Amino acid sequence: MLDMNFDFPNPVRIVQRTARDFARQAVAPLVAGMEETGRFPKSLVPKMAEVGLLGLVTPRRYGGSELGFLARTVALQEIGRVSAAVACALQVHHMQAAAIQDWGTPAQKEKYLPRLCRGEFLGTVAVTEPTGGSDLLGMATTAVPAAGGYALNGSKCFITNAHLAGAPVVIAKTGEGSRGLSAFIVEKGTRGFAPGREERKMGLRGADTGELFFKNCRVPEQNLLGDEGEGMKAALKTIGEAGRPGMAAIALGILDAALDEAVKFSKSRNLYGKPISNIQAIQWSIADILVDLETSKLLCYRASWLKDQGREDCATAMTLAKLHATEAACRATRKALEIHGGCGAMLEFPVQRLWRDAMVCVSAGGTTEIGKIVLSRSVLA
Ligand SMILES: Cc1cc2nc3c(=O)[nH]c(=O)nc-3n(C[C@H](O)[C@H](O)[C@H](O)COP(=O)(O)OP(=O)(O)OC[C@H]3O[C@@H](n4cnc5c(N)ncnc54)[C@H](O)[C@@H]3O)c2cc1C
Structure with missing residues (x-):
């Protein structure tokens, strides 16, 4: 059965x-x-x-x-x-x-x-560089053998918790091709390692996002994470099985909040002598938000459950959940914002924050286009 x-x-x-x-x-x-x-x-x-x-x-x-x-x-x-x-x-x-x-x-x-x-410090995984987050192999940060370990040179950008991380995981080039990346744990305070600019973002405003710089930064051999050449595998597994489901789960929270705000506003705003929740077009928008929330929940919970079961196919399920939930959050927050009419543009209504946050969740953890590449490969392979 x-x-x-x-x-x-x-x-x-x-x-x-x-x-x-x-x-x-x-x-x-x-x-x-x-x-x-x-x-x-x-x-x-x-x-x-x-x-x-x-x-x-x-x-x-x-x-x-x-x-x-x-x-x-x-x-x-x-x-x-x-x-x-x-x-x-x-x-x-x-x-x-x-x-x-x-x-x-x-x-x-x-x-x-x-x-x-x-909570001695927060954690992060630094992959993205100014040369482009989608093109992992295009990264320019290098790690070359030096006495007792490696010397790192280069920079990372758009890194979450950049200024709060005590010992970030950093991916750098140790060679060429897909076996040419390696992962390192770089402790705060290591000479030659410093966080840079704090980015000013339109959404996820309270999350620390910033740069990391490495200038002849000496990392001891015991801080190599995995074997040399396993950085690509480590990055893809960590992004695929922890980063994407994480962003998907955040999109679920945004969807919940979008539904809450749309329902609350439509019941409290009166037009033509009664709440706008009586207007069929508003009801349809609320139904659309609910569909986006419930389908996203199923995908996200299933993907996480597969991971907990140790199932190999969890990464594809997580990409699917991430792509669907973040796009759904953009659609749903736009609908919720439109239900608010002009109030949607006013900063005292949380719905505008939800819409801005949803938009930023699309690229964090890998864009929709990269998600589509991963998903189509899973069926075309
Ligand atoms: C809030 C936030 C937090 C982040 N946190 C982290 C973090 O902690 N660690 C980290 O390493 N990174 C982090 N990132 C970076 C994030 O992973 C990248 O922004 C993302 O991978 C996209 O890279 P990019 O911004 O360089 O865009 P690009 O790679 O330059 O892409 C630009 C556009 O081209 C499209 N594109 C690229 N390649 C293809 C292709 N082959 N086919 C079709 N379209 C394509 C993309 O989908 C996108 O639309 C964060 C980003 C944000 C916004």
Whole structure:
């Protein structure tokens, strides 16, 4: 008999409740400030550690809760419903934890995973360069052998948590072709390594996004993550199995919020003597938002569940979920914004923030076009 159960297991329900309460109590009061300053509130980091959000995908022996990717998706959705920017910081933090868990030596896991779970610093994975994020092999940052390790030269851009990360994972060229990239853990304070500009963004404003610079930066051999030449595999697995589902989950949160705002506004705005929720065109828009939310949920939860089952096909499912959910969030927030009429353009209505955040989620974690390439390959191969 086909076994299909759409109920969350109890531990996932508990994570959902915890994340929802955290988002309402600790995150919501900070949203207006983040919009104003474009800054991530550092005070949130120890609080996120305290409620277990930083260690959701990390094994218990390294200080995590080992609850897995479905629990993480649900947590990011709840945080993203209140602040997609905070959810973005958290999702990229999990990416570094996943990269070290998948590729790290026992010593690297002992050294970095507990610190990431405790929130001593946030995590990140730095791949993108000014030469183009979609073209991984076009990167220009090099790592050449030097006494006791490697010397890194080059720069990264658009890196989430760039100024908050204590020991980012950095991908650099050690050779040519797909075996010519390697991954490194570069500790803050290493000579020749410095974060650069903090970007000013139209959306996800409270997430820290910035540059990283490497100038003859000496990284010891024991900070090579995985074998030399495995950087491409490490980057693709980390982006595909942690980054894309993370952005997809944030899009789910934005979709939830878009529905909330559309329903609330349409019930409170009166035209022709009654709420506009009585107008059929408005009802159709609300139904469209609901369809986008529910289809995205199914794809995202299924992809995360596949990952938790250790299934090889999870990366394709995650690309599908990311592509659909982020595009759906753009459609739905535009509809929600239109339902608001002129109020949609006013900064005191959250719907405009949702629309801006949704637009930025499309490229973060890999663009829709790259997603389509991955998906079409999975059926044409
Ligand atoms: C908020 C935010 C946070 C981010 N965080 C991180 C991070 O933590 N770490 C990190 O490494 N990166 C991060 N990024 C970078 C992100 O991964 C890249 O922006 C993304 O991969 C696209 O790269 P790009 O911006 O250089 O666009 P480009 O690669 O220059 O692409 C430009 C356009 O060309 C299209 N295109 C490219 N190649 C093809 C093709 N073969 N066929 C069809 N169309 C194509 C793209 O889809 C896009 O529309 C972040 C970006 C944002 C906006």
